[in-house]
Amino acid sequence: MRSRDELRTFYHSYIDCLNGQNWSGLARFVSEIVTHNGRFLGIDGYREMLENDYRRIPDLRFEVEVLATEPPYIAARLRFNCSPQDGFLGLDFNGRSVSFCEHVFYEISGGQITSVHSIIDKAAIESQLL
């Protein structure tokens, strides 16, 4: 998977997989040795992280706002409009909906995601809960 177009197609299919909560299909996209913010998770730990996200945010949906692909990297600005349960990021939501972004860099190797570096805009969430 070397071209920019291949990475774009790959990434949109990955996002469809997440939005469909199609966990049995996750291994098509995510490596067995994947790390997340420098921590080894592996495919099982990665799936657990995502399942946990959906438990904390039942209306979670990934929207790609900006995508920049340059092999071996994919960079995405993701937008979320959702209603997390209390405790997500250590915050109290009291049923409120929030809109926030996540900026993520993925490294692709052997046709799969091997490394994810993600930053969530927690300050933007906090400002909506004031």
Add this chain to the structure above:
Amino acid sequence: MRSRDELRTFYHSYIDCLNGQNWSGLARFVSEIVTHNGRFLGIDGYREMLENDYRRIPDLRFEVEVLATEPPYIAARLRFNCSPQDGFLGLDFNGRSVSFCEHVFYEISGGQITSVHSIIDKAAIESQLL
């Protein structure tokens, strides 16, 4: 400026400009109508923001850890190893050095940066101040 290589060269020159605090050269890279996280700053406001960053972090230095360019976008994972003064991001540093990242998406139009969306990993900083 349409090719990936042109964007890479442009971006590294921009980072050199910031690290050199060469504010008189900033207009080569940044548009008069630049926005930052959705807020209009213009070139003067952008320069003020950067000068303020250097006041708060005298040993500030931008290091590009990951770069993904896809016209019209540049995405960068920036690394900072520095000693901010108390008050940066509302935190007390007490002279401590921290290491953290910023994930930034830039939109380029007419050969200049017209839009910046940035998220700083505040949680990583907070965990180093515990």
